[in-house]
Amino acid sequence: METSKNKAEACVLADSFQALGDETKARDLLEAWRWPNGPVCPRCKNAGDKRISKLEAQSTSRKGVRKGVYFCGACRKQFTVTVGTILERSHVPMSKWVMALSLLCSSKKSISANQVHRMIGVTYKTAWFMCHRIRHAMTADPATEPKLTGTVEVDETFVGPRAKPKTPVVALVQRDGLARVKVIASVTQKNLGAALSECVSKEAVVNTDEHPGYKNPLKQWKEHQTVNHSRQEYQRNNQDGSKASTNTAESFFSLLKRAIIGAWHHISREHLARYANEFAFRWNTRHQTDGTRLKGFGQLIENKRLTYRQVSCVC
Structure with missing residues (x-):
C-alpha cells in the first residue's frame, strides 16, 4: 500500500x-x-x-x-x-x-x-x-565528502571506442553504501594509490581483483582481499564470515556502460568524469524516491x- x-x-x-x-x-x-x-x-x-x-x-x-x-x-x-x-x-x-x-x-x-x-x-x-x-x-x-569505510570494493574498467585508446575509470564502492568514481590517465600503482587515498579510509577492508597495481598501495590499508577472476572466482566466503568480491563495483559499471551504449553512444575523454559522477550521484541516492532525489538536488x-x-x- x-x-x-x-x-x-x-x-x-x-x-x-x-x-x-x-x-x-x-x-x-x-x-x-x-x-x-x-x-x-x-x-x-x-x-x-x-x-x-x-x-x-x-x-x-x-x-x-x-x-x-x-x-x-x-x-x-x-x-x-x-x-x-x-x-x-x-x-x-x-x-x-x-x-x-x-x-x-x-x-x-x-x-x-x-x-x-x-x-x-x-x-x-x-x-x-x-x-x-x-x-x-x-x-x-572530495574535500567535504566523507571517506568510504567498512568493506570497499574497487575495480577498474575502460571506456571508449575500440579504434582508439580507451580511458580507464576506477569505481570505489562501499558495500551497501556510497560510491566514488575517478577517471585516471593509466592503471598504475601511483594512480590507483592516489584514488584510494582520496576516497577510502585506511581503516577499510578493500576488495579488488588480482590486478598487480593494487598490491603495494593497499599495504597501508587495514586489509586487502582479492578475488581471482582468471580462475573464475567471483566471490569467496572467508573464514570470518565475510565475503570477498567486486560484484558491487561491477554492477555500478554495468549501469554506466548501458548508458554509453543506449543513450550517449560516445563520450569524449575530457567530459567522461562528469558523466561518471552523474551515475555516482544517482547510485548514492538509489534508496530515495525520484521526488526525494529531485528535491534534495535542488x-x-x-x-x-x-x-x-x-x-x-x-x-
Whole structure:
C-alpha cells in the first residue's frame, strides 16, 4: 500500500512536470527546493536576521520589476533564486530547467542531450550545455565528502571506442553504501594509490581483483582481499564470515556502460568524469524516491557555476 510519505514525494516529481510552461510554478518549486526555510541571500548569507523582502511592481512605477526578485536588508543587494547556482545567467526559461533537472535526476540509465532537446523544446547545443551544468552540480566535492569505510570494493574498467585508446575509470564502492568514481590517465600503482587515498579510509577492508597495481598501495590499508577472476572466482566466503568480491563495483559499471551504449553512444575523454559522477550521484541516492532525489538536488545546485567557455574549451 502506498504511504502518505510516498504520495507526497511522488507529488514533487509530478509538480515538476506540471511546471513545464508555467514560469511562476517553476520558480516557486526552485525556491522551495533551494530555500526550504525561507530565502537566503547568496552574497552575504543573510537568512532573515535582517529583513529580506520580495520586490513587487508598483502601479505608479514606470520601471517594471522582474518576478522573483528579493532585496537583502543586510548587504543591500537584489537577488533571485538562480543567483549563485548552475542556472545563473541562463536565458532558458525556468520551467524548462525544472524539466531538465527532473529528467536527469530520475533516469536510472541517464538520458541523452538529444532526447532532452526534443522533450523540452530547446536547441541541441542548449540541451547539451544544460546537461553538463546539471552533471557539474551532481559532482561531489572530495574535500567535504566523507571517506568510504567498512568493506570497499574497487575495480577498474575502460571506456571508449575500440579504434582508439580507451580511458580507464576506477569505481570505489562501499558495500551497501556510497560510491566514488575517478577517471585516471593509466592503471598504475601511483594512480590507483592516489584514488584510494582520496576516497577510502585506511581503516577499510578493500576488495579488488588480482590486478598487480593494487598490491603495494593497499599495504597501508587495514586489509586487502582479492578475488581471482582468471580462475573464475567471483566471490569467496572467508573464514570470518565475510565475503570477498567486486560484484558491487561491477554492477555500478554495468549501469554506466548501458548508458554509453543506449543513450550517449560516445563520450569524449575530457567530459567522461562528469558523466561518471552523474551515475555516482544517482547510485548514492538509489534508496530515495525520484521526488526525494529531485528535491534534495535542488540544494546542490548552489555555488557550482559552469560557463560555456569552461565546458566547450576542452572539446
